[in-house]
Amino acid sequence: MAMTTSVCIGFGGTMPETVQYTPLTLPPPLPLDLAFPVSPGLYKGTYGSHGNEIILVTITDKCVLQGQKVTGDPNIPAGRVTFQALLQSPLSVSQYGTWGLALDCDRHQIVTDIGCHIDNDTLTNQVDILETLRSVPLHQHPFHVPEEFNSREQTYPPHSVARFPARGQIAGHGYHSPRWTPAQFTVFADGSFAMLWVELKSLGFFFKANEFN
Numbered sequence: 001m002a003m004t005t006s007v008c009i010g011f012g013g014t015m016p017e018t019v020q021y022t023p024l025t026l027p028p029p030l031p032l033d034l035a036f037p038v039s040p041g042l043y044k045g046t047y048g049s050h051g052n053e054i055i056l057v058t059i060t061d062k063c064v065l066q067g068q069k070v071t072g073d074p075n076i077p078a079g080r081v082t083f084q085a086l087l088q089s090p091l092s093v094s095q096y097g098t099w100g101l102a103l104d105c106d107r108h109q110i111v112t113d114i115g116c117h118i119d120n121d122t123l124t125n126q127v128d129i130l131e132t133l134r135s136v137p138l139h140q141h142p143f144h145v146p147e148e149f150n151s152r153e154q155t156y157p158p159h160s161v162a163r164f165p166a167r168g169q170i171a172g173h174g175y176h177s178p179r180w181t182p183a184q185f186t187v188f189a190d191g192s193f194a195m196l197w198v199e200l201k202s203l204g205f206f207f208k209a210n211e212f213n
Contacts, residue, residue, distance in 0.1 A: 022079075024070065027058050036133040037161065037191040038065065045195075045206030047073060048150060054209055055082055062117060063087050063124045063132050065164075065185065067195075067206075075171050076178070083195055085166035085185035086114050087129075090136050110165040110182045136162055143186065149196070151203045157188040168197050 027040035040058050047053050050073040058066050065085040072078035124132070140159040145151050166185040171178035186194040192207040
């Protein structure tokens with residue numbers, strides 16, 4: 001059963017003049033017999049110079065894993081979608097590229113493909129979503145952060161188990177001119193995950209937010 005709680009919607013490290021509370025519905029967890037390690041819920045992750053932020057991860061009826069900001073920053077505020085990953089299209093090892101990135105020729109097509117998938121009228125029922133997740137091949141593969149990428153974390157799990165095409169939302173200060181940019185969603189066996197923002201050359205690492213500290 002989904003749970004509803006109240007959270008403070010903040011913007012980066014700056015407190016708004018009026019503290020706003022909105023109800024937050026937490027999605028139900030995935031079945032215990034499902035091997036797919038990333039479960040819907042609250043995650044804490046890194047966003048470059050903005051530091052740590054909290055996001056809500058859900059799996060939509062289009063079989064898209066989606067991250068929505070609970071705490072925002074001056075570029076992408078709270079309540080906005082920060083990334084979307086296409087679970088129906090896991091990447092093969094040959095598509096990882098030299099450092100585990102999507103190949104150059106695929107990057108901008110990723111944004112278009114995910115947008116078309118989300119905009120179509122086809123919905124996926126819960127049974128089909130679970131079958132899709134059960135069919136995702138989970139294989140350990142060495143994970144290395146590209147040398148030219150910025151990362152706030154010092155260490156990462158040494159192996160990923162699945163990777164998916166994704167897109168992330170970026171914008172100017174004040175949510176000016178928002179747009180989607182190609183990314184890769186990388187899953188680790190312990191349920192943590194990484195978002196590789198290809199255009200920004202930045203990597204964000206996310207883990208389940210059981211405690212807020």
